[in-house]
Amino acid sequence: MLGRHHEPIVAVATAAGRGAVGIVRASGRDLGVLVQALCGRPLLPRHATYLPFLGADGQPLDQGLALHFPAPHSATGEEVLELQAHGGPVLLQLLLARCLEAGRPIGLRLAEPGEFTQRAFLNDKLDLAQAEAVADLIDASTEAAARSAGRALAGAFSGEVNALRDELVALRLLVEATLDFPEEEIDFLQQADARGRLERVAATLDAVLARTRQGALLREGMQVVLAGQPNVGKSSLLNALAGAELAIVTPIAGTTRDRVRETIQIDGVPVHVTDTAGLRADGEAADEVERIGIGRSWSAIEAADAVVFLRDLARAGEPAHDAADDRIAERLAAHPAAAGRLLCVWNKADAVPPGTPLPPLPAALQALEPPVLRLSAATGEGLEALRRALLRQVGWDSLPEGLTIARSRHVEALHRTRGHLQQARALAARDDAALDLLAEELRLAQDALGAITGAFSADDLLGEIFGRFCIGK
Numbered sequence: 076m077l078g079r080h081h082e083p084i085v086a087v088a089t090a091a092g093r094g095a096v097g098i099v100r101a102s103g104r105d106l107g108v109l110v111q112a113l114c115g116r117p118l119l120p121r122h123a124t125y126l127p128f129l130g131a132d133g134q135p136l137d138q139g140l141a142l143h144f145p146a147p148h149s150a151t152g153e154e155v156l157e158l159q160a161h162g163g164p165v166l167l168q169l170l171l172a173r174c175l176e177a178g179r180p181i182g183l184r185l186a187e188p189g190e191f192t193q194r195a196f197l198n199d200k201l202d203l204a205q206a207e208a209v210a211d212l213i214d215a216s217t218e219a220a221a222r223s224a225g226r227a228l229a230g231a232f233s234g235e236v237n238a239l240r241d242e243l244v245a246l247r248l249l250v251e252a253t254l255d256f257p258e259e260e261i262d263f264l265q266q267a268d269a270r271g272r273l274e275r276v277a278a279t280l281d282a283v284l285a286r287t288r289q290g291a292l293l294r295e296g297m298q299v300v301l302a303g304q305p306n307v308g309k310s311s312l313l314n315a316l317a318g319a320e321l322a323i324v325t326p327i328a329g330t331t332r333d334r335v336r337e338t339i340q341i342d343g344v345p346v347h348v349t350d351t352a353g354l355r356a357d358g359e360a361a362d363e364v365e366r367i368g369i370g371r372s373w374s375a376i377e378a379a380d381a382v383v384f385l386r387d388l389a390r391a392g393e394p395a396h397d398a399a400d401d402r403i404a405e406r407l408a409a410h411p412a413a414a415g416r417l418l419c420v421w422n423k424a425d426a427v428p429p430g431t432p433l434p435p436l437p438a439a440l441q442a443l444e445p446p447v448l449r450l451s452a453a454t455g456e457g458l459e460a461l462r463r464a465l466l467r468q469v470g471w472d473s474l475p476e477g478l479t480i481a482r483s484r485h486v487e488a489l490h491r492t493r494g495h496l497q498q499a500r501a502l503a504a505r506d507d508a509a510l511d512l513l514a515e516e517l518r519l520a521q522d523a524l525g526a527i528t529g530a531f532s533a534d535d536l537l538g539e540i541f542g543r544f545c546i547g548k
């Protein structure tokens with residue numbers, strides 16, 4: 076495995092298909108044979124040279140720009156050769172094949188997905204969070220995501236993590252030094268304001284954690300489930316939000332049998348909306364298919380970040396209909412995170428006279444004080460307010476400035492760090508503080524943070540991260 080990281084690699088770096096310019100890029104060592112074979116002469120380091128790229132027969136395959144980066148001053152930290160050719164897919168494959176052939180003496184092989192970026196990481200050109208930002212930048216599907224990944228690539232997120240880590244290291248060294256002089260223990264820690272520093276680093280960590288959660292949301296999106304009894308207009312609402320006829324809508328209760336998912340964007344945030352089969356009590360389902368569909372509705376509801384509890388304003392006041400809503404409300408209210416994620420939405424506002432007051436919340440929901448909205452999936456009235464309310468539900472009134480993209484992996488690592496810091500604070504608060512335990516918690520906190528930037532990272536994590544890149548990146 077280690078050896079593979081030293082083999083020279085080559086790949087087409089540009090996207091598949093036709094383009095104005097296409098790049099073949101090689102990284103490794105002893106690339107002089109390649110330079111000689113393809114360019115016919117040595118190249119001035121880090122200068123763009125316009126010349127013919129030569130085939131095996133010495134005939135030009137293309138006229139392009141060649142760039143030679145001697146190690147370690149390159150994107151990968153290794154020696155790099157770039158052939159910037161015209162962007163024809165067949166031409167690029169010819170150049171690639173010619174490179175592989177000419178590079179046989181040095182063991183040149185085709186790069187695996189993400190291998191160039193992995194080498195940049197292994198050679199300290201990027202840390203792990205920055206390498207992830209490269210992938211996120213390439214995959215960004217909204218402007219907000221692209222800007223935020225650009226900031227993370229420039230090191231904004233890594234800088235925050237490293238600053239926290241430096242402070243943890245300083246504190247740990249202080250505690251460890253104190254351990255060596257037990258008679259001066261208390262004094263030493265007090266003089267250095269160890270407790271105050273611990274509190275401050277914990278507060279900073281909380282702030283970074285909150286922003287990182289938002290950054291992960293920006294990348295991964297929020298899960299919104301549309302739930303309610305049959306025929307209230309869930310599928311109509313999905314279609315209205317998506318601006319497309321995705322789910323079947325009919326006046327027949329029980330139309331939707333299975334989950335239908337669509338991803339929409341609200342202010343650049345991906346929102347994964349799931350339409351579900353209308354909820355009824357087990358005995359009331361028309362058949363086995365509907366019963367299974369309803370089971371799936373409840374699983375989707377369990378896992379959601381936000382649940383839109385949709386109700387039919389035109390039928391409010393019908394005793395059987397209200398009773399069914401009350402039963403659903405009770406079950407929704409029983410979810411441990413119910414308070415933060417429920418939205419009560421009255422649909423079919425167009426079907427009642429304007430100004431009709433909204434009926435009261437079901438008893439089970441009153442204490443939770445969920446936002447209550449009125450809309451019409453048919454006319455689009457109130458849809459914009461629902462979009463705003465969904466963002467507010469996850470803490471966003473509008474997209475925060477200066478956010479850096481993050482992954483749930485980062486959120487989890489910060490969470491682990493927070494756990495160790497809390498242990499450390501509890502230990503430090505006691506007069507008989509067990510300093511060896513305190514030092515150990517600080518070390519664990521430091522390691523958990525290190526996982527973000529890759530200071531501590533297992534091989535399988537690296538494989539997982541880089542394996543998702545495209546070839547040539």
Ligand SMILES: Nc1nc2c(c(=O)[nH]1)N(C=O)[C@@H](CNc1ccc(C(=O)N[C@@H](CCC(=O)O)C(=O)O)cc1)CN2
Pocket residue numbers: 098144147148149150151157200
């Ligand atoms: N043509 C081309 N464009 C590209 C890339 C590439 O590999 N080729 N990149 C591929 O990802 C990105 C740029 N990444 C790069 C990162 C470092 C260096 C580099 O030469 N680093 C040296 C010198 C730094 C300096 O002069 O300040 C170094 O780190 O020592 C070059 C490209 C995006 N654009």
Ligand SMILES: Nc1nc2c(ncn2[C@@H]2O[C@H](COP(=O)(O)OP(=O)(O)OP(=O)(O)O)[C@@H](O)[C@H]2O)c(=O)[nH]1
Pocket residue numbers: 304305306307308309310311312323324325326327328329330331332351352353354422423424425426450451452453454
């Ligand atoms: N007037 C009016 N009718 C609506 C509105 N939204 C939906 N409907 C109608 O209500 C009926 C049911 O709509 P659907 O979207 O299929 O309802 P659903 O909640 O998905 O129903 P199931 O899939 O059976 O659970 C259809 O006839 C829709 O045209 C609305 O805002 N106003």
Ligand SMILES: [Mg+2]
Pocket residue numbers: 309310311322323330331350351352353
């Ligand atoms: Mg439906």
